Amino acid sequence: MATTTILPDVVDKNDLLELYTDPDTCPTDALIPRPLAEEPAFVAWQQDIPREYLAMEPEELDQRIRTARATLGDQLVILGHHYQRDEVIQYADFTGDSFKLAQLAAAQDRARYILFCGVHFMAESADILTPESVTVMLPNMAAGCSMADMADPDDVYAAWDEIHEALGDDASVVPITYMNSAASLKAFVGEHDGIVCTSSNAPKTFDYAFDRGEKILFFPDQHLGRNTAYSMGIPLEEMVLWNFRVPGGGVDPEALKRARVILWQGHCSTHQRFSVEQIEKAREEHPGLKVIVHPECRWEVVQAADDNGSTEKIIRTVTEAEPGTAWGVGTEINLVKRLAEANPDKTVFCLDPVVCPCSTMYRIHPAYLAWCLEGLVQGHVTNEIRVDAKTREWSLVALERMLALP
Numbered sequence: 001m002a003t004t005t006i007l008p009d010v011v012d013k014n015d016l017l018e019l020y021t022d023p024d025t026c027p028t029d030a031l032i033p034r035p036l037a038e039e040p041a042f043v044a045w046q047q048d049i050p051r052e053y054l055a056m057e058p059e060e061l062d063q064r065i066r067t068a069r070a071t072l073g074d075q076l077v078i079l080g081h082h083y084q085r086d087e088v089i090q091y092a093d094f095t096g097d098s099f100k101l102a103q104l105a106a107a108q109d110r111a112r113y114i115l116f117c118g119v120h121f122m123a124e125s126a127d128i129l130t131p132e133s134v135t136v137m138l139p140n141m142a143a144g145c146s147m148a149d150m151a152d153p154d155d156v157y158a159a160w161d162e163i164h165e166a167l168g169d170d171a172s173v174v175p176i177t178y179m180n181s182a183a184s185l186k187a188f189v190g191e192h193d194g195i196v197c198t199s200s201n202a203p204k205t206f207d208y209a210f211d212r213g214e215k216i217l218f219f220p221d222q223h224l225g226r227n228t229a230y231s232m233g234i235p236l237e238e239m240v241l242w243n244f245r246v247p248g249g250g251v252d253p254e255a256l257k258r259a260r261v262i263l264w265q266g267h268c269s270t271h272q273r274f275s276v277e278q279i280e281k282a283r284e285e286h287p288g289l290k291v292i293v294h295p296e297c298r299w300e301v302v303q304a305a306d307d308n309g310s311t312e313k314i315i316r317t318v319t320e321a322e323p324g325t326a327w328g329v330g331t332e333i334n335l336v337k338r339l340a341e342a343n344p345d346k347t348v349f350c351l352d353p354v355v356c357p358c359s360t361m362y363r364i365h366p367a368y369l370a371w372c373l374e375g376l377v378q379g380h381v382t383n384e385i386r387v388d389a390k391t392r393e394w395s396l397v398a399l400e401r402m403l404a405l406p
Helices: 014-020 058-075 098-106 120-129 153-167 183-191 202-210 222-231 253-258 276-285 299-304 311-319 333-342 366-377 389-403
Strands: 076-081 094-096 113-117 135-137 173-178 195-197 215-219 239-242 261-264 290-293 326-330 347-350
Touching: 058 076, 058 366, 076 098, 094 098, 098 113, 098 120, 098 389, 113 120, 113 366, 120 135, 120 183, 120 389, 153 173, 153 183, 153 215, 153 253, 153 261, 173 183, 173 202, 183 195, 183 389, 195 202, 195 389, 202 215, 202 222, 215 222, 222 239, 222 261, 222 299, 276 290, 276 299, 276 326, 290 299, 290 311, 311 326, 311 333, 333 347
Parallel strands: 076 094, 076 113, 113 135, 173 195, 173 215, 215 261, 239 261, 290 326, 326 347
Antiparallel strands: none
16 A cells, blocks of 8 residues: 655645635646645645545545445445546546436435535535435535525525515515525525526526516526526516625615516626636637536626536537537536547637636545545444435425426
């Protein structure tokens, strides 16, 4: 077995801590496998992983992960989100976006354990959708989602009350929460006749809501909500942006009454990086270029692109495109890198010239997989995700409404 170097007890990383506490900060400048302790942003992550894992080289981690995985056999299923780094996604039994992985989690009927290589809200959804006999684990509990954090449950509950104070208790408002949200908010929409959406099915969830009400409260991603509504023929003038930091959301009461869609002031830190200027520059450098972006990008970016869609749609569109075509892609860099490697007959590149993976998804490192899997082999569970019974009941209602959509 390879030798392992243990870090010194005291490492001065104050400058890194200050820099990488900001979720909008890029966690790396290269997609290079390295020991966990050498990750630029490690100091801002979970620190209770045993020290023996910190300096393990990629080769040793790979050997230990594969050995533990083989021992566990079909008791274990590993789910991997498309935004995971290559050295993690290679171990996934199934890969997908949040919608596809939700479906895959719901379909598991033999596994005792699910190791979810994604972020916290995804693992929560997997726990909600699987039998209580199935244990769901998240390799690193610090792998959250900055967008989900922008919709604090107390802020949403307060906004719901303020909206009804302004419009009347009988206001016909249906809440939709993006999959990128806490289980408590999925439960909230479940209790209020709402539904969960993903970037794959957002238009269908809007249809669901408008069949039941006159207005939609959409959170936490303003851009997905705006782009979806606009694509369905709702003009920008019939949307308002709710700033949860100020009373009344900072929305004029008359504008609120006219609005059909109330958008939460949240965003994805990764997709916020893409700009119209990047698209224009890419078109100048690649005549005939096709541009496809994720609908979490700003409205003007989506309008400047040739197409937009979920991660699964982006993969399908580029894969099925004619050989020799060139594609500028506006989504997370790990996905774009794999998409380029899988399509050598095309030119595929990320619109953002800066190598910047999802800063929270990046917190899943092979060292955490080795720690969790070797713990299972020894008979104990690490980083279990367990949603309480009441939250599970109502969030399951909201998720099942989503999964039942045609």
